Structures are given as structure tokens and as C-alpha cells.
Amino acid sequence: MEANRGMTNKSRSFSVGQVELRNFCPADLEDFYEWASDEEVTKFMTWEAFKSKENLREFLLKMVIPHPWFKAICFRGKPIGHVMLKQGTGIHNCRAEMGYAIARKYWGMGFTTEAVTIALKIGFKELEGVKRIEALVLPENVASARVLEKAGFVKETFLRNYVNLKGAVRHCLLFSYVV
Numbered sequence: 001m002e003a004n005r006g007m008t009n010k011s012r013s014f015s016v017g018q019v020e021l022r023n024f025c026p027a028d029l030e031d032f033y034e035w036a037s038d039e040e041v042t043k044f045m046t047w048e049a050f051k052s053k054e055n056l057r058e059f060l061l062k063m064v065i066p067h068p069w070f071k072a073i074c075f076r077g078k079p080i081g082h083v084m085l086k087q088g089t090g091i092h093n094c095r096a097e098m099g100y101a102i103a104r105k106y107w108g109m110g111f112t113t114e115a116v117t118i119a120l121k122i123g124f125k126e127l128e129g130v131k132r133i134e135a136l137v138l139p140e141n142v143a144s145a146r147v148l149e150k151a152g153f154v155k156e157t158f159l160r161n162y163v164n165l166k167g168a169v170r171h172c173l174l175f176s177y178v179v
Contacts, residue, residue: 019114021071021083021122024064028072029057031079032064035103044141045101046165069123073102073115080106083119087127095132096123100147107143116151124179131179136163136172148175 013022024032033056035041042049050056064070069086072079081102088095098119102112123133135153137144145155153175162172 017110017114018075019111019118020074020077021115021118022074024060024070024072024079024082026057026061026065028079029053029060032056032060032072032082035081035101038104041101041104044138044144045099048166069096069126071115071119073100073111075106075111080111081115083115085119085123085127085133087130093129095134096127096130098123098133098135112147113150116147120151120177132176134174134176136174138165139171139173145173145175151177153177 013020030053033050033053036050036056036059039049050059064082067084070082070084073081073083081100083098083100085096085098087093088097098116100112100116100119102115106112120133124130135144135148136159137148139158149155154177156174156176159172159174161169163170
């Protein structure tokens with residue numbers, strides 16, 4: 001996985017406040033399905049809502065578990081969302097991109113902001129050479145932009161016609177956290 005060079009999967013668990021980040025395991029399928037199958041949760045994500053647990057199981061086993069920085073956001077031991085970091089390669093290895101989602105019933109409770117804050121602290125320690133963590137947000141995803149701002153990210157710019165998301169070319173806001 002060249003895209004994740006410098007990342008390790010040695011991190012087992014981190015917690016701050018009410019939130020813990022940990023690696024996913026196959027037993028997390030039911031909890032993961034709660035938000036991964038919710039079209040309202042996935043509408044701003046690069047992937048569509050999962051329609052079957054079998055498809056999600058394949059994604060979990062082939063993409064999530066092997067990924068060195070795809071963590072479960074847990075509350076009272078239960079996965080309620082995820083946060084991931086992907087380090088750039090080549091001349092871009094000094095930065096990583098962050099993505100996250102949380103089950104709808106936990107929206108507005110501060111869990112996502114806590115998880116993003118933990119991911120920043122640990123990500124900068126674990127990702128060799130990373131000096132910048134950035135996140136792309138669709139302009140209409142106001143809640144996600146607010147999470148990033150509360151975690152200390154700075155909105156840098158508005159990128160016109162920047163991504164082709166689910167069949168439509170979309171504008172994005174670029175947020176960053178720099179050390």
C-alpha cells in the first residue's frame with residue numbers, strides 16, 4: 001500500500017473524553033452497517049450507502065481492516081463511526097487527507113469533533129514526515145465544516161469543480177491543520 005507509506009497499524013486504541021479510536025475487526029460489521037447503510041450519513045461521502053451486509057463485510061475485510069489508519073470511533077466500546085487518514089506519496093508525503101463519518105443518532109453530540117482531535121494528535125505522531133492534515137468538505141455539508149473548525153482546522157479555500165462525486169462535478173472547501 002504505497003499510498004499509506006509511513007503509516008503503521010501498531011496503534012491499537014486511543015481515547016480522550018468519551019471517545020475511543022481503535023482498529024476495526026470483523027465483529028464490528030453490525031455496528032458499521034448502522035451508518036454505512038444510511039443514505040443520509042453517506043450522501044457527502046465518496047462511496048454509496050451499502051445495500052447489503054455481505055458487500056459491507058467484503059469492504060471491511062479487504063479495505064478497512066488492512067488499511068493502516070482507518071479507525072473505529074467508539075462510544076462505550078461500541079463503534080459509532082470511523083475516521084481515516086491517508087498519507088500522500090512522492091512530493092505529497094508531507095500531508096495526509098482525513099475522512100470521517102458517524103451514525104446519525106450521534107450527530108450533534110461532540111463525538112466527531114473528539115475523534116478528529118484524537119486523530120490529529122496521533123496522526124502527526126505516527127505518520128512519518130506529515131506536517132499537514134487536510135480535509136475536503138462539500139460547501140453544503142455545514143456540520144462537517146463546523147467539526148473541523150472546532151478541532152482547530154483552518155478553512156483555506158473554495159475549490160471550484162474539484163471532485164466528481166457520485167456522477168456530478170462538485171465544488172469543495174479545503175480545510176487544513178498544520179504543525
